[in-house]
Amino acid sequence: MYTSMHAFLEDCKQEAELTLKVLDKLTDESLKQAVSDAQPRTLGELAWHLVGSYGAFLNSAGLKMEGPDLSKQPASAADIANNYRKVHDSALSALKEQWTDAKLPEKVVLFGFIDTTHAGVLQFLIRHQIHHRGQMTILMRQAGLEAPGIYGPNEEETAAMRAARANK
DSSP states (O other): OOOOHHHHHHHHHHHHHHHHHHHTTOOTGGGGOBSOSSSOOBHHHHHHHHHHHHHHHHHHTTOOOOOOOOSSOOSOHHHHHHHHHHHHHHHHHHHHHHOOGGGTTSEEEETTTEEEEHHHHHHHHHHHHHHHHHHHHHHHHHTTOOOOOSSSOOHHHHHHHHHHHHTO
16 A cells, blocks of 8 residues: 555556557557456457546546547547556646645545545556556557567566576
């Protein structure tokens, strides 16, 4: 659980960079990749959900921030990534202005039914990104894209490292 805004802001910046590694690899065509016939949620919908969830979580916890118009998902992967950049920057700016370390242990009811603290909201925001980022890498593979390495090398990076070691 976060005990300082500085710790959260640093963690959030790092996680956003990792999320952008995924978003920046998406193509317009890959946005149509569905989970399955039984679960039609697409890669594009998951990506757009990450954009919208920033404001949803933080606004529900009382933060006032600017965000994109979420009524229509862009057809362009680049537009989704750019909207993510904007909402991330807006969220961090608003958090720096409106929340302090003293606010983190304060209780809040998220979405009207989740009892937590402001620190809990921030932790949930980070974990939510990680959760959906993992789902997206699977759909990227199904769509024929190379998923980026996140907390370590991906399959292709691992193969290249092994090949380099074998050639020494």
